[in-house]
Amino acid sequence: MKNEVKIQEVNPLLNDRRSFLKISGLTLVTTGLLLAGCSHDDNEDMPIYDTTLPGIRNGIFDLGSGDFGVLTYAYALEQLEADFYTKVVNASSFNSVFNDIEKQVLTDLYHHEVIHRDFFKAALTGALPNPSTQLLPSLAFNYGSMNFNSRTEVLATAKALEDTGVAAYNGAGKLIKSPDYLVLAGKIVSVEARHASAIRSLINPNSADFAGDDIVNPTTGLDVAKDPSKILPIAGSFITTPFTAKYLP
Amino acid sequence: MNILKFIETFADERVMRSTGSRRDSFTQFGNIGKTLAIASIPFGLSSLANKALAKDITATPATPIGALQFALTLEYLEDEFYAMALDSGVIPASENGGRDLKVFQQIAAHESDHVKFLIAGLGGPASANFVPKPTFDFTVGGAFDPFNDYPTFLALAQAFEDTGVRAYKGQAGNLISTPDLLTAALQIHSVEARHASEVRRLRGLKGWISGNERGAGMPVETQAVYNGEELTVQAGYNTATLFGAAAGSEAYDEPLTTQQVVDIANLFIV
Numbered sequence: 001m002k003n004e005v006k007i008q009e010v011n012p013l014l015n016d017r018r019s020f021l022k023i024s025g026l027t028l029v030t031t032g033l034l035l036a037g038c039s040h041d042d043n044e045d046m047p048i049y050d051t052t053l054p055g056i057r058n059g060i061f062d063l064g065s066g067d068f069g070v071l072t073y074a075y076a077l078e079q080l081e082a083d084f085y086t087k088v089v090n091a092s093s094f095n096s097v098f099n100d101i102e103k104q105v106l107t108d109l110y111h112h113e114v115i116h117r118d119f120f121k122a123a124l125t126g127a128l129p130n131p132s133t134q135l136l137p138s139l140a141f142n143y144g145s146m147n148f149n150s151r152t153e154v155l156a157t158a159k160a161l162e163d164t165g166v167a168a169y170n171g172a173g174k175l176i177k178s179p180d181y182l183v184l185a186g187k188i189v190s191v192e193a194r195h196a197s198a199i200r201s202l203i204n205p206n207s208a209d210f211a212g213d214d215i216v217n218p219t220t221g222l223d224v225a226k227d228p229s230k231i232l233p234i235a236g237s238f239i240t241t242p243f244t245a246k247y248l249p
Numbered sequence: 250m251n252i253l254k255f256i257e258t259f260a261d262e263r264v265m266r267s268t269g270s271r272r273d274s275f276t277q278f279g280n281i282g283k284t285l286a287i288a289s290i291p292f293g294l295s296s297l298a299n300k301a302l303a304k305d306i307t308a309t310p311a312t313p314i315g316a317l318q319f320a321l322t323l324e325y326l327e328d329e330f331y332a333m334a335l336d337s338g339v340i341p342a343s344e345n346g347g348r349d350l351k352v353f354q355q356i357a358a359h360e361s362d363h364v365k366f367l368i369a370g371l372g373g374p375a376s377a378n379f380v381p382k383p384t385f386d387f388t389v390g391g392a393f394d395p396f397n398d399y400p401t402f403l404a405l406a407q408a409f410e411d412t413g414v415r416a417y418k419g420q421a422g423n424l425i426s427t428p429d430l431l432t433a434a435l436q437i438h439s440v441e442a443r444h445a446s447e448v449r450r451l452r453g454l455k456g457w458i459s460g461n462e463r464g465a466g467m468p469v470e471t472q473a474v475y476n477g478e479e480l481t482v483q484a485g486y487n488t489a490t491l492f493g494a495a496a497g498s499e500a501y502d503e504p505l506t507t508q509q510v511v512d513i514a515n516l517f518i519v
Contacts, residue, residue, distance in 0.1 A: 108499065115491055118486070123483075173432060174432050176425075183418065186421050186502075187483070189438070191457060196443060207351060208352065210443055211443040222437060222440070224436070
């Protein structure tokens with residue numbers, strides 16, 4: 001299914017185009033769509049795959065591919081982050097376990113991630129051709145034996161989630177065809193990176209861990225980028241609602 | 250120049266499946282730079298170069314190669330700024346458990362890496378795409394004293410990192426046709442955001458930007474870095490609804506256009 005990310009095989013379906021305009025408010029045909037259309041001229045006979053859209057296939061929700069698949073993937077990750085920080089700030093010992101700066105950081109992260117989650121829900125509901133069957137449902141989560149009243153465990157999990165979020169968005173950027181969606185994802189990923197840096201700095205303040213050699217390659221200065229197939233097993237360990245991502249790389 | 254044919258060369262199997270070793274990716278990154286040479290406009294030769302100060306940089310073309318040239322100029326600026334600061338001794342070595350020095354040594358190392366990475370990506374110093382380092386004046390004609398006054402250094406560091414985040418974001422659309430370059434730019438973009446967060450927190454601020462606040466102690470000249478960050482409507486969704494405008498604006502970083510970044514950078518170029 002690697003083919004799904006090739007520029008030549010983008011299908012600017014009428015539905016996609018209409019809903020894209022709906023979410024972005026743009027009245028211009030963008031460069032991305034123009035390119036897709038021009039490239040597609042060579043492939044008139046190509047069959048149209050409905051796997052570009054999220055929805056239930058073979059009895060299980062699949063994220064699909066294409067821009068809506070990528071955005072739905074991001075929605076799943078934001079659901080996880082939002083759920084985690086909601087549990088963190090509502091834990092019984094939140095006010096006593098964390099100092100004032102830590103409480104402020106974690107409360108801000110709770111706000112930001114809930115906003116990200118609700119944003120994706122609203123945007124996808126408005127943009128998907130048939131949201132009643134294509135919108136990813138609200139997922140359920142299980143953190144196993146994690147103790148939400150343990151500073152060490154909460155910060156370590158937050159670090160893992162934020163670094164994973166950065167790598168996920170960095171890896172998914174190239175799968176996005178619409179420049180507007182790409183910029184929207186870019187607006188979020190840098191905030192996730194700001195989060196990751198802050199959490200790492202709380203864990204180990206007198207250090208270079210905010211952008212440590214374990215995460216930023218010390219030879220190239222590049223952060224991590226990972227494909228969905230590498231991210232979902234990590235995130236999926238907390239997600240109990242079954243879904244698949246058969247058409248994302 | 251047939252720009253569509255040019256762009257389609259990036260969609261071929263070889264480039265799309267570049268999942269080899271880091272060395273392979275890096276080599277390919279260099280090859281892409283060579284391929285791009287045919288479509289590039291040499292930096293600084295733009296017809297827009299009609300400014301009073303001839304040494305000012307001008308906006309790069311909205312092409313992948315233009316985006317990389319633009320990024321390199323910003324990385325030159327950051328790299329030289331931190332190298333000069335480390336040389337000057339302005340960064341306290343022992344306060345905060347040595348935190349500040351460790352932080353800026355790490356940031357400096359990354360900016361140096363980014364310069365090397367982008368030069369290689371553009372095909373090396375002999376390439377027609379290569380852009381030389383401008384001459385910087387971080388005192389802005391004597392208005393600032395960043396290498397003797399630590400708070401001034403910190404304020405400029407914050408401004409440069411927050412600008413870097415917004416600048417890379419503004420170039421994403423110019424790289425959408427070249428997936429490998431886009432990924433590399435995103436991988437630098439998030440590092441700049443990690444830096445920005447830490448520098449802001451060193452200054453006692455939040456790691457993220459509330460509204461268009463430049464933050465306590467920031468010179469008014471840096472306000473251009475923050476204008477437009479106050480946005481609270483994203484794709485029609487009001488991000489202020491749940492927790493207010495500050496949280497809503499913090500949750501998203503906004504891009505700067507090439508020209509907006511050029512205007513900021515030119516403050517420091519002589």
